[in-house]
Amino acid sequence: AQSVTQLGSHVSVSEGALVLLRCNYSSSVPPYLFWYVQYPNQGLQLLLKYTSAATLVKGINGFEAEFKKSETSFHLTKPSAHMSDAAEYFCAVSGDDYKLSFGAGTTVTVRA
């Protein structure tokens, strides 16, 4: 079975500051890891995915995430926050079955 834990339900950053969203996973098999973003009244959009290739994964909109097996982590970062980054972010994991298991989400607000 696979699961993820997102640390912090809400993150507030200033425009131009670093965005860091934390995700730890648990998996009995080598995991596939994903970050999705959800804007108000919309579905989920894939930011990036890790599928056992490079441990540093670059995604859309300037986001990237690093897979650290020793820490069972897959934290999401963006060097400089933009107002348009305000949204809810979900970390998800899948393994040897067909379902995605999502974290509870982290809401990001960006201060001008």
Place this chain on the structure above:
Amino acid sequence: DAGVTQSPTHLIKTRGQQVTLRCSPKSGHDTVSWYQQALGQGPQFIFQYYEEEERQRGNFPDRFSGHQFPNYSSELNVNALLLGDSALYLCASSLTGTGGFGANVLTFGAGSRLTVL
């Protein structure tokens, strides 16, 4: 290229009623998954359909059922609605066979928001 389309976008039902939600997958995709997202929570896996059969199911009661049609579109049915069924229901499509079980990237629709009174 149209993505995943869901209908209706919003609906209100009363306890005990039945509801049917519909989903058309992204062009070229053959697999449909359904997720329930309660307010303030992450999506929870309901089930996945492939080749018109339920391939895997999450921890949801039998009141939740589905169907996949030959054109890959899908329906989610919920019987005997409870207040706790109020949620955003998300449909996601993917293409099976590209990279193994878990590597398939899901494309999500905007969801159907169900309110049960």
